[in-house]
Amino acid sequence: MSANLNLDWLISVDDHILEPPTLWIDRLPKADRDRAPHMEFDDTGLDFWVYDGKKFPSSGLSAVVGKSKEEFSPEPLPYSEMRPGCYDPVARVEDMNRAGILASLCFPTITRFCGQLFSEAKDLEFGFTCLQTYNDWIIEDWCGAAPGRYIPLILIPLWDPKLAAKEMERCANKGATTFAFSENPAPLGLPTIHDQGGYWDPVFAAANELEMVASMHVGSSSQVPQIAPDAPFLANLAWGATRTSGAMLSWLFSGMFQRFPKLKIALSEGEIGWMPYFLERAEQVLDKQRHWVKKGVRFMDHAGSHSVDLDTLDIRATFRDHIFGCFIDDEHGIASIDTIGEDNIMCETDYPHSDSTWPDCITVVKNRIKHLPEETQYKILRGNAEKLYRFTPAEPPVLART
Template sequence: MSTTNGSNGNYNLDWLVSVDDHILEPPNLWLDRVPKKDQDRAPRLVKDDNGTDVWLYDGKRMPSSGLSAVAGKTKEEFSPEPLNYDEMRPGCYDPLARVEDMNRAGILASLSFPTVTRFCGQLFYEASDRDFGFTCLQAYNDWHLEEWAGAAPGRFIPLILIPLWDPKLAAKEMERCAAKGATTFAFSENPEPLGLPTIHDKDGYWDPVMAAANDLQMVVSMHVGSSSTVPQISKDAPFMANLAWGATRTSGAMLTWLFSNYLQRYPNLKISLSEGEIGWMPYFLERAEQVLDKQRYWVQRGAKWGNHAGTDVDLDKLDIRETFRNHIFGCFIDDVHGLASIDEIGEDNIMCETDYPHSDSTWPDCITVVKNRISHFSPELQFKLLRGNAQNLYRFTPAEPPVLTNA
């Protein structure tokens, strides 16, 4: 492996840090960690009548989508049909096998979202017994910290779940996990479709969570789809059209945070938008500035229009660009337009992702794809995009890059 010399030092540009990958939970995760008397109601893997692996929990039967575990398959082999664990690449669910796959693709460290719990733990929020749901949630967090991230120190940025139904309890869980090394938690891009208050709730539903995030410097990580919704252009729009339109969810998340008061109240609060790409950011930042310039005065006067209910943001102090650059971070898999607009987005606000083992992933060519896109930048900027920004945001020190030998 080579080291590239930059004007301000040496930058190893052969490795990246991915801030969006995924775990297919191992079948014994909860059975190993909940009390024995509760094992028959914990999330567990069973076979259905057709011999298909199905997760069973709280009366729900949940097969694994084949699109969630395509690593090692060709595009021609992709399928949404259920996939059994013995048909998956071991790196989908085994941390040491994952490290081997990371080494192959130039991935030095990875932040991985859950699967069966859904991206921000909706499974436990929807549980009929939330007390036991919290037991299962804590079991997941402990497993992630101890057995996933703990299996290969310096190779995994630990990501925890919070009990969405109890913000005060969530703050306590954040404190508990921060003491064990967690620096980020999963949150919803839009809690409203889940039946939860939005971040603009007049009663401050999320205040305990955001205050804890600010004090603990825990990044709010929001994965696309964590609202349990899929954008739909029309009722009969093709799946591929809707999927290509999916960045609308992430742009909506960015805008709602820019115009919330949380980023004014909490200077340490950082928002990471996972798997949303970045090419759309310059347009929506520009549009947000236009809206602020033209509409701020009647909003400040308290004039009513439709369902508009005013704002609790200090519009006189709101600077869209400054707020974005101080608080909001995006990531890309392969986004030519976004990288061409890096001066507008900000070189400190962009990170890499590989989406392993999902169908959008560039694995096993991850580092090659990114380097081909950013090779015209200075070594210092390349290092920021590959690793530096992620390491700074998540306060994460990765392991030394392994020395690889050719077979």
């Protein structure tokens, strides 16, 4: 193995923060603290977030690290019963060291995965103030607590793309290289990426210019897909990759990558095993159906393909140049690495959620990829993430467990 290839550490591009209760209280004027997201307690002593007249208890499935699978539960969990790494960046680093996680990109919780909380607020102006407060906190306090150990992920005001572009530029100047976006804005009451009026153009033009990655977490449409109204939750959860595959196909046929050639997206917590099939299927559909679609013929109530040149669209090349898949533990995905591409795969640990492999993160990934060339292993473990997010991690402080 080359002396430059350290395979004892990974970079996780999908972890989560349970925001510390004082996040907004510490940063906003005293007069605004009661209307900003803050924590209150009920008669039983259970804590919950309050914002815009609504109460939000913490789900137990969002903070399971340190618990056995037999203890998992979606019931509300107070902060006093959470592992400190859930909400404390210094304690998190200790847990990262234990699991071989060199660096981590963290999605928010109370704001939801792409800041939907603020886009639904009655007072959008104050919502934007709270959103900017979060962005400053994630860059300065969370990431600043351990330089080189965290990749800052910012939020944008989904309700105002021009304002979003300005916020992206402001945060890029502070070192941010990625922003959270929805896998499907339609359920949020927002235009899709296919909007003929170009609703999202300011955002993606800014992303293209600033080279900021759009990170789209599964569930960022605020929906859990249902196979049927009475389908069991476990069946629906296992079926969840449908959301991510839908996002990938939507983007491939959107024309966005043709218009914004430096734009890149990461499909967080979507796994990768399904990618070969849907890439193949997309090619088949393009080959057989593009001629009548180009003529403007509509099929039932489906939209046409107005923004993409179907004659020059290359599904595989578009995927290779713009789309990145992320996996926690995906045997079939790794078996299909020749189809997906070793440059388009990153790993994640989902700390502290119930899908997490913590504290065995590095062991799980290395067992999946140990048969691959060491250069390929390095790309999957950390190299691809470092390149995509233009991130230089800190030197590993200790040897990871093996």
